[in-house]
Amino acid sequence: MDQKQFQKIIDDKNPKVPYFMNILKAFIVGGIICTIGQLITFFYMRFFPFTEGTAANPTVATLVFIAMVLTGTGLYKKIAQIGGAGSAVPVTGFGNAVISAAIEHKSEGYVLGVGGNMFKLAGSVILFGVLSAFVVALIKTILVNIGVVSW
């Protein structure tokens, strides 16, 4: 029995992955999260002096905060079980990654455990976010200085 036959037996025995259902669930859960985000945006625009452009920042902060509270109470785990990528791709996944790492390492102490490991998962998000923002800004600055596009 060579590698290929063995792989075929494994594929036959394994349960089929319900790709379509997973995609549908992720779509619905992600859509619900984004709808809540849109409602929060409208809330900030209605009751505070934010415009469409500027209301995005407090909305992101609020959503991350909500996700952090839900992670702490254990509810986000259940949402993630249904939604999969739909709960991880929106900005709420970031809050989840921060707090779940913090909870995981709580037993190692507050400074070296929680403090040192809090950004274990989310650190790469921040790093590459800042890096790509810098690169894009650099490209845009060069293009504006050449005169191809305007701000």
Next chain:
Amino acid sequence: MKKSVIVFLLVFLLCACSSEKEKVIFPADNSTSLKPIMQKQDSIHGYKGVINEEDILVAIYINRFDRFNKTKIEKKISKQIEKKFPEKKVLVTGDQKIIWEVESIIDKKLKEEELRKSIEKIKSLSKEET
């Protein structure tokens, strides 16, 4: 149960696009030369404008799929208005917040001094970057 859900969804879908947005310029006696410019725009389905001595402020309802070109449409319309009113400062925007603010001005029917103040407020809002 299933039927009621379907009926609910149908009502929901049919209601979504039926509201006719008003086309208002305030105060009305100032609007004669601004209205034709707004009427001929095909990428918007409504507008609410405010005019005083030095400013023109138009909030536009951009069609759903034209929103991808929001800044382009705003620029195009404001250029056309600037051509007609070279002595005034023009602000054209599709921002929902500013639409609400202009609506509240029109509802309250503000007089000159207050009108000037609220226009200043809206202009500073639209300049805000942070």
